[in-house]
Amino acid sequence: MKNMTPQEKRPLVFLLIDTVTFLSYYAFLLTSYPNKVLSMGELPFWGASILILAPLMILSRIVLYILYSILNSIMTKKREEKFLIDEFSELIKLRSTRDFNNTFMLGFMITMGLLVFGVSLTVMFKLLFFCVFTAFIAQSVSEFYYTRKGL
């Protein structure tokens, strides 16, 4: 980790942030599920949960990354490097976004396929939830991979 450049560290930090955010949000949903389903109904509950998930992940990425940078600069006593986005990082960003979309689409198709085989709505929404999470993971992993291995 020490020899890594900030461009290599960033996706790894995002990976950690995404996992923590998703798991805590999912745990929160599971605990509030029985009460909320009764008051809102099954479909509005899952709709609202998925709608909240994406902005929550983005917001947590911003807030927790700022926290990480502050803590990192305190611990290492080094000033945070200016984060520059150049042509190489732009290309990597494009490819990782492509991987995000592909992973999500694949997950979406699998979920729809399972629906044909009679999977319940609750399971379908849970699977869709995990699709979003997997897509975020795929994005971070591919960003890290392309930064290391090149284009």
Next chain:
Amino acid sequence: MQENNITNSIRTLRFLNNEMTQQDLAEKVGVTRQTIMSMEKGKYSPTLELAFKIAEVFNKNLADIFTYKKQENKKGLKVRFKKQYTLCWPVLFNTHYCRYI
């Protein structure tokens, strides 16, 4: 992953220019150290604009820094063959039938 056919002598030129660091070169051309590192390892081919900027820093011509190695593998030949024939067929078809119009 696509094979990189462009090689460069950035590392040597940096060394010859008072052992310029990757960070120094990156700052001069306005990219990150990661980009310079990837270019030196041959993992990334820069855009024409960045290539010109690098050449300007070292006061050299583009061809003195970047070299293009022509490599044709089996796949390349197959693609060329396919391209040639997809272009040829409509032409042959038209010339053949145009005679009867």
